[in-house]
Amino acid sequence: MKRFAALFDAIDQSTKTTVKVAALANYFRTAPEHDRMWCIALFSGRRPKRAVTTTRLREWGAEVAGIPLWLFEECYPVVGDLAETITLALPSNVTTDDSSLFHWINALRDVYKADETARKAFVLDAWQRLGGTERFIFNKLITGGMRVGVSQKLMTRALAAATERDEAELAHRLMGNWHPDDTTWHQLIEAEDASADASRPYPFYLAYGLEVDPAALGDTEDWRAEWKWDGIRGQLILRDGQHFVWSRGEELMTDRFPELARAVDFLPEGTVLDGELLVWQPDANHPSSFNALQTRIGRKTVPKKLLAAAPVALHAYDLLEWKGEDIRQRAFAERRALLEAACADLPPEAPIRLSPQLRFSEWQTLADHRENARSAFAEGLMLKRADSPYLAGRKKGDWWKWKLAPLTIDAVMIYAQAGSGRRANLFTDFTFAVWNGNDLVPFTKAYSGLTDEEFRKITAWVRKNTLQRFGPVRQVTPHHVFEIGFEGIQASLRHKSGVALRFPRMLRWRQDKPLQEANTIGDLEDMLKTYG
Amino acid sequence: MTRPPALTFTDKGIYCPAGDFHIDPWRRVDHALITHGHADHARGGMRRYLATHAALPVMRHRLGNIDAQGIAYGDVLRIGDAQVSFHPAGHVPGSAQIRVEVAGDVWVVSGDYKVIDDGFSEPFEPVACQHFITESTFGLPIFRWRGQADVAADLNAWWAGCAAEGKTAVLGAYSLGKAQRLMTMLDDTIGPILTHTAIENTNEVLRTQGLVLPETVLVTTDTDPKDHPGALLLAPPSALGAKWARRFGPQESAFASGWMALRGVRRRRAGDRGFVISDHADWAGLLWAIEQTGAENIYVTHGYTDVFTRYLNESGYTAQVVPTRFEGETLDSGEAA
Numbered sequence: 001m002k003r004f005a006a007l008f009d010a011i012d013q014s015t016k017t018t019v020k021v022a023a024l025a026n027y028f029r030t031a032p033e034h035d036r037m038w039c040i041a042l043f044s045g046r047r048p049k050r051a052v053t054t055t056r057l058r059e060w061g062a063e064v065a066g067i068p069l070w071l072f073e074e075c076y077p078v079v080g081d082l083a084e085t086i087t088l089a090l091p092s093n094v095t096t097d098d099s100s101l102f103h104w105i106n107a108l109r110d111v112y113k114a115d116e117t118a119r120k121a122f123v124l125d126a127w128q129r130l131g132g133t134e135r136f137i138f139n140k141l142i143t144g145g146m147r148v149g150v151s152q153k154l155m156t157r158a159l160a161a162a163t164e165r166d167e168a169e170l171a172h173r174l175m176g177n178w179h180p181d182d183t184t185w186h187q188l189i190e191a192e193d194a195s196a197d198a199s200r201p202y203p204f205y206l207a208y209g210l211e212v213d214p215a216a217l218g219d220t221e222d223w224r225a226e227w228k229w230d231g232i233r234g235q236l237i238l239r240d241g242q243h244f245v246w247s248r249g250e251e252l253m254t255d256r257f258p259e260l261a262r263a264v265d266f267l268p269e270g271t272v273l274d275g276e277l278l279v280w281q282p283d284a285n286h287p288s289s290f291n292a293l294q295t296r297i298g299r300k301t302v303p304k305k306l307l308a309a310a311p312v313a314l315h316a317y318d319l320l321e322w323k324g325e326d327i328r329q330r331a332f333a334e335r336r337a338l339l340e341a342a343c344a345d346l347p348p349e350a351p352i353r354l355s356p357q358l359r360f361s362e363w364q365t366l367a368d369h370r371e372n373a374r375s376a377f378a379e380g381l382m383l384k385r386a387d388s389p390y391l392a393g394r395k396k397g398d399w400w401k402w403k404l405a406p407l408t409i410d411a412v413m414i415y416a417q418a419g420s421g422r423r424a425n426l427f428t429d430f431t432f433a434v435w436n437g438n439d440l441v442p443f444t445k446a447y448s449g450l451t452d453e454e455f456r457k458i459t460a461w462v463r464k465n466t467l468q469r470f471g472p473v474r475q476v477t478p479h480h481v482f483e484i485g486f487e488g489i490q491a492s493l494r495h496k497s498g499v500a501l502r503f504p505r506m507l508r509w510r511q512d513k514p515l516q517e518a519n520t521i522g523d524l525e526d527m528l529k530t531y532g
Numbered sequence: 533m534t535r536p537p538a539l540t541f542t543d544k545g546i547y548c549p550a551g552d553f554h555i556d557p558w559r560r561v562d563h564a565l566i567t568h569g570h571a572d573h574a575r576g577g578m579r580r581y582l583a584t585h586a587a588l589p590v591m592r593h594r595l596g597n598i599d600a601q602g603i604a605y606g607d608v609l610r611i612g613d614a615q616v617s618f619h620p621a622g623h624v625p626g627s628a629q630i631r632v633e634v635a636g637d638v639w640v641v642s643g644d645y646k647v648i649d650d651g652f653s654e655p656f657e658p659v660a661c662q663h664f665i666t667e668s669t670f671g672l673p674i675f676r677w678r679g680q681a682d683v684a685a686d687l688n689a690w691w692a693g694c695a696a697e698g699k700t701a702v703l704g705a706y707s708l709g710k711a712q713r714l715m716t717m718l719d720d721t722i723g724p725i726l727t728h729t730a731i732e733n734t735n736e737v738l739r740t741q742g743l744v745l746p747e748t749v750l751v752t753t754d755t756d757p758k759d760h761p762g763a764l765l766l767a768p769p770s771a772l773g774a775k776w777a778r779r780f781g782p783q784e785s786a787f788a789s790g791w792m793a794l795r796g797v798r799r800r801r802a803g804d805r806g807f808v809i810s811d812h813a814d815w816a817g818l819l820w821a822i823e824q825t826g827a828e829n830i831y832v833t834h835g836y837t838d839v840f841t842r843y844l845n846e847s848g849y850t851a852q853v854v855p856t857r858f859e860g861e862t863l864d865s866g867e868a869a
Contacts, residue, residue, distance in 0.1 A: 071843055074836075078794070080796045088794075452800060
């Protein structure tokens with residue numbers, strides 16, 4: 001654990017990417033194999049099963065710290081992280097421990113099977129042996145989520161540096177269903193035939209937002225355009241007579257979208273599609289709103305009634321594997337031609353549809369398309385260079401998303417709540433209201449879009465202008481007006497205001513705008529009529 | 533028999549009716565007794581001031597031409613019907629707890645304090661009393677300070693590491709007290725200590741009154757970073773990452789404060805390192821100080837007042853929250869203790 005703790009400190013104590021990558025690469029070169037494997041696993045979101053509930057951890061933590069539970073609970077929101085709260089509140093370790101990371105992970109897995117008395121004895125013993133960062137990591141292993149300012153991308157870059165292998169190839173190897181118990185360093189990183197797992201997806205190619213006039217991209221002939229849908233990005237894999245559906249967050253969603261099982265009836269083995277999962281009613285000429293898709297997202301199994309009410313199809317826009325061959329290096333135009341040919345004869349009952357391309361020869365035509373995106377139920381446009389390969393991860397240059405400008409409304413902040421983690425102790429989560437006569441009606445929450453400096457300012461203001469506290473929520477004097485941006489608006493019975501917004505966030509703190517000039521509920525209703 | 537208490541809490545601050553004076557008032561009053569020179573405790577505009585001899589130079593430097601009387605630690609002064617004395621608070625040089633006795637009723641206003649000896653400020657001395665007014669800046673059990681020598685070792689290892697890599701070590705700390713305490717912890721055989729004007733001004737005041745500080749080099753527009761390889765640059769937090777610091781080329785930044793105990797705050801500061809060094813008492817320090825006074829009645833001011841008060845009440849004290857405008861070392865303020 002000491003070596004891993006030293007790695008963690010090196011990463012945590014620097015804001016510089018080069019330093020973090022160097023520390024990780026050094027770890028990959030020098031740590032024992034099992035520790036290396038678990039390091040990759042932890043930094044790519046894999047972790048041992050939770051051996052202890054957080055409720056028990058809190059109780060035991062308070063007990064060992066010698067403080068009442070309520071006091072421990074008061075500490076938690078100040079720290080913003082349970083693992084760290086325990087690390088800080090407990091007395092220093094009395095002995096030290098030289099066991100490896102792998103040892104502790106195995107010990108945690110063994111204790112998972114034990115009864116509660118044994119679990120408690122194990123955890124309390126560990127707290128006596130491990131101090132500081134080691135204790136923090138141990139607690140993190142239990143509570144889950146080693147998010148420490150290291151993205152998977154950064155970790156992959158370090159792995160590439162340590163192994164002198166290609167970064168994109170490594171990113172592909174690290175995708176999907178592998179687990180440190182079932183594979184070795186050699187199989188995962190080095191073996192030539194890495195196609196062992198039929199379910200393994202390709203890394204998604206992600207686009208940056210276009211912030212310049214598209215004319216700056218050059219000749220229109222070099223570019224292709226399509227709608228940017230507001231659904232779930234998904235990768236459909238057809239291999240070995242099976243099908244797999246992956247989300248962009250590398251979550252296996254196969255069972256959530258049983259409609260896609262029929263894809264094997266219409267497309268050959270060795271096909272991998274990139275597209276958007278959308279609810280689309282059989283006779284409709286546009287997708288249903290994201291709300292309809294939301295009824296499907298949370299469900300691991302889908303009742304028949306819901307399947308009929310909210311049918312999902314994959315709207316394919318790229319072909320990554322064809323007849324068992326990885327074709328990501330071929331030009332987009334070529335992949336697209338193959339995709340169109342493959343989808344040409346699909347019957348209406350097939351769960352796959354071709355996501356159409358938009359014709360344009362002038363950039364102005366494309367700008368007009370974009371203006372119409374909302375009526376096509378799209379968020380904007382995707383621009384893809386005709387000769388671009390399918391890259392891994394977020395890369396600039398070949399693909400751009402050109403989203404619609406958000407809808408906006410000026411609203412009054414009426415409640416504030418502190419964030420957690422990096423935002424612990426800062427008021428970052430706000431509730432906003434619009435005028436209804438002389439009353440303010442809350443209609444949305446938002447918690448992103450301001451700079452740290454602005455959050456600091458508003459936090460100091462909230463502390464001095466709190467009218468009432470409801471647990472962690474503070475009602476504040478109505479005073480500050482913010483411009484709220486959002487992607488869509490829907491009628492909602494669950495909200496007092498009667499509307500629900502899609503992706504609300506703060507665009508600007510309107511310190512220039514007096515309270516009385518914020519928008520009204522009537523303005524929101526007008527927007528609902530126009531865009532809902 | 534009802535007699536007014538020796539000290540009361542008013543909208544101008546803590547007030548002693550028997551002596552007609554205020555302690556650390558935040559509005560204009562005739563007679564202000566000041567615990568220490570930080571801005572939230574020593575405000576301008578009072579007709580007369582009383583503070584320790586060691587606190588006065590900084591107050592004069594900050595507040596200009598004030599009518600101020602000095603007093604030695606431990607000396608007893610009669611003001612009206614009150615007996616007043618000042619006792620070391622260990623917070624910064626010259627800082628004091630103020631003891632007020634009226635007809636056998638003894639109160640102590642602690643101001644800001646820490647209970648460990650930092651080898652620089654006059655060490656904290658417990659003062660027996662019946663009523664103790666305490667801060668609670670770090671009044672939660674998650675705050676436990678390590679020994680100063682351990683932190684100093686970390687700090688110097690960081691500086692030496694920067695120097696070895698040809699980087700300037702930029703250390704952010706508050707200008708009055710913390711910066712000078714850090715200077716006494718630094719191993720100046722590693723390299724030169726460069727200072728920002730705001731810090732050097734305070735250095736000058738403290739040196740003039742006889743405090744011993746290591747040699748420093750004031751950074752001016754003429755300072756050439758190349759002349760000072762391996763330097764540590766000491767600056768107020770606001771100067772960190774500013775243009776002023778950037779001209780020193782490759783660098784690592786660090787910030788020294790009790791809040792650096794929290795990872796979230798450390799990351800929000802966007803510096804490389806955080807060193808946990810505070811001029812306030814930690815959880816154990818607060819509890820120890822309260823116990824030492826023998827007081828039964830505890831008044832809790834700035835910090836985690838609600839939580840700390842509840843804990844004290846559950847521990848057998850009679851405690852209450854007293855609203856004040858002292859800010860102590862707030863989490864995100866630009867400039868404080």
